[in-house]
Amino acid sequence: MASVATVLSITLFLLLLQLTIFPRNVLSNPDQDPTSTDCTDRWIHIRRLPPRFNLDLLSNCSQYPLFDNFCPYLPNHGLGQKTHTRSLSWFRTDPSMLELIFHRRMLEYPCLTPDPSLANAVYLPYYAGIDALSYLYGPDVNASAEHGVEFFDFVQDDNPGIWARHAGHDHFLVMARPAWDFSQPLGNDPPTWGTSFLELPEFYNVTALTVEARAWPWQEQAIPYPTSFHPPSLALLESWIRRVRRSRRSTLMLFAGGGGVSATPNIRRSIRDECENSNATQNIGGHVKFCEVVDCSNGVCEHDPVRYMRPMLQASFCLQPPGDTPTRRSTFDSLLAGCIPVFFEDLSAKSQYNWHLPEEEYGEFSVSIPKEEVVFKGLRIVDVLMGIPRTRVEKMREKVLELMPRILYRRHGSSLGLRTQKDAFDIAVEGALQRIKSRLKEVAVETS
Ligand SMILES: *[C@@H]1O[C@H](CO)[C@@H](O)[C@H](O)[C@H]1NC(C)=O
Ligand SMILES: *[C@@H]1O[C@H](CO)[C@@H](O)[C@H](O)[C@H]1NC(C)=O
Ligand SMILES: *[C@@H]1O[C@H](CO)[C@@H](O)[C@H](O)[C@H]1NC(C)=O
Ligand SMILES: *[C@@H]1O[C@H](CO)[C@@H](O)[C@H](O)[C@H]1NC(C)=O
Numbered sequence: 001m002a003s004v005a006t007v008l009s010i011t012l013f014l015l016l017l018q019l020t021i022f023p024r025n026v027l028s029n030p031d032q033d034p035t036s037t038d039c040t041d042r043w044i045h046i047r048r049l050p051p052r053f054n055l056d057l058l059s060n061c062s063q064y065p066l067f068d069n070f071c072p073y074l075p076n077h078g079l080g081q082k083t084h085t086r087s088l089s090w091f092r093t094d095p096s097m098l099e100l101i102f103h104r105r106m107l108e109y110p111c112l113t114p115d116p117s118l119a120n121a122v123y124l125p126y127y128a129g130i131d132a133l134s135y136l137y138g139p140d141v142n143a144s145a146e147h148g149v150e151f152f153d154f155v156q157d158d159n160p161g162i163w164a165r166h167a168g169h170d171h172f173l174v175m176a177r178p179a180w181d182f183s184q185p186l187g188n189d190p191p192t193w194g195t196s197f198l199e200l201p202e203f204y205n206v207t208a209l210t211v212e213a214r215a216w217p218w219q220e221q222a223i224p225y226p227t228s229f230h231p232p233s234l235a236l237l238e239s240w241i242r243r244v245r246r247s248r249r250s251t252l253m254l255f256a257g258g259g260g261v262s263a264t265p266n267i268r269r270s271i272r273d274e275c276e277n278s279n280a281t282q283n284i285g286g287h288v289k290f291c292e293v294v295d296c297s298n299g300v301c302e303h304d305p306v307r308y309m310r311p312m313l314q315a316s317f318c319l320q321p322p323g324d325t326p327t328r329r330s331t332f333d334s335l336l337a338g339c340i341p342v343f344f345e346d347l348s349a350k351s352q353y354n355w356h357l358p359e360e361e362y363g364e365f366s367v368s369i370p371k372e373e374v375v376f377k378g379l380r381i382v383d384v385l386m387g388i389p390r391t392r393v394e395k396m397r398e399k400v401l402e403l404m405p406r407i408l409y410r411r412h413g414s415s416l417g418l419r420t421q422k423d424a425f426d427i428a429v430e431g432a433l434q435r436i437k438s439r440l441k442e443v444a445v446e447t448s
Helices: 004-020 095-106 141-146 149-157 160-164 234-246 267-277 306-313 330-336 359-365 371-375 381-386 390-407 424-447
Strands: 044-046 121-123 171-178 207-212 220-222 251-257 289-295 315-320 340-343
Touching: 095 171, 095 207, 095 424, 121 424, 141 149, 149 160, 207 424, 220 424, 234 390, 251 267, 251 306, 251 330, 251 381, 267 289, 267 371, 267 381, 289 306, 306 315, 306 330, 315 330, 315 381, 330 340, 330 390, 340 359, 340 390, 359 390, 390 424
Parallel strands: 044 121, 121 171, 171 207, 207 220, 251 289, 251 315, 315 340
Antiparallel strands: none
């Protein structure tokens, strides 16, 4: 049962979103925005969708008993509640709200056009991951091949010229779950995990921005998980960066997460073993502790960033082992904390987020240790990390700080000063525009 307060807050939320669908001046006057002096090749049209494909889906937020009541994550256009009443930048953000967060930010994108024929790309404000809940956890679990069918019919039939102009090649959408969750082969019987949205030929031409892509190139591109940090101004971002730079790092390496308690060998287990057996010696390369584990089992960390951000601020390296999925939101939390990420396979980030974190620069801001070496060959992570000279560690941390603005989603309605710094949203939109541009060129060649 949704409480009265919840219902009220959702109603208010929907109202606010409706009111902001067409804000006046921000959109029509790009000159006001320092990042948008030129809209050439950057025009985006937002497709008008009936509310059953976005806002209506939110009103059922308490009705997925096998999932979670996600009503608490909706406030502030999907950023969630503030961590404290006086907090300006920190929210209890649930990453699965990225579809809302992105939608809200798109409404203040400086180069929107109401005329699809002028647009370089067409954004579909469809909350695909939320719509997937009824297939993943609800009554439609046996109909996963149908996810997206009704949506496609609408997109193709309503104003058919918009789709037909480029056969959908210029359309893009955000899906706030790993692509794996939408990749069940059509005709899998009995159905296994996931819906078949990304397996439907109808959507092959559409660019999907997901938080994790599949291992082989397909129609999706991975973009950062949202963290809990959404600064509204440049001053607040800069003061955070100063704090991160000043922070004393007393722990060599930290793992924030769960798992690794089963008997079978895996990387999380190796990390736990190594941490439990490491001695708290005095002053090892400026650190007091070798290793710390922040136990995030049972989701206790998910909406409580203080639990892991504080320890991350005090650690030099943050371990990012794969779990159920190769990628983790924690990777982005650690970058925010200036904690150098340690990866155990390329699928965790290197082969995913190349729009936001340049592939050729991984050696400058992260450490890579193949998980097989640790799990089966007895390589100790501590030894690898201890072997990195201090000056190099400091250089890597500076690089992390340099990249940080690119992986955070600033708050909607932020100051103009902050808008001069490209954030995760800006880079995702830029990437989508470029990808669509080259796709349209390819198609033109194919058909000429
Ligand atoms: C939301 O819940 C109502 C009633 O519980 C149901 O009739 C409706 O189909 C649901 N809507 C969606 C989009 O799941
Ligand atoms: C889905 O199919 C399985 C196996 O046929 C069945 O046991 C289950 O009750 C079905 N679930 C729903 C929600 O219809
Ligand atoms: C996708 O694009 C191809 C060619 O570029 C086209 O033949 C096909 O019909 C398009 N798919 C849809 C669903 O429009
Ligand atoms: C901890 O101390 C024991 C005994 O003093 C030593 O054998 C072991 O290698 C030490 N562990 C680490 C991680 O340094």
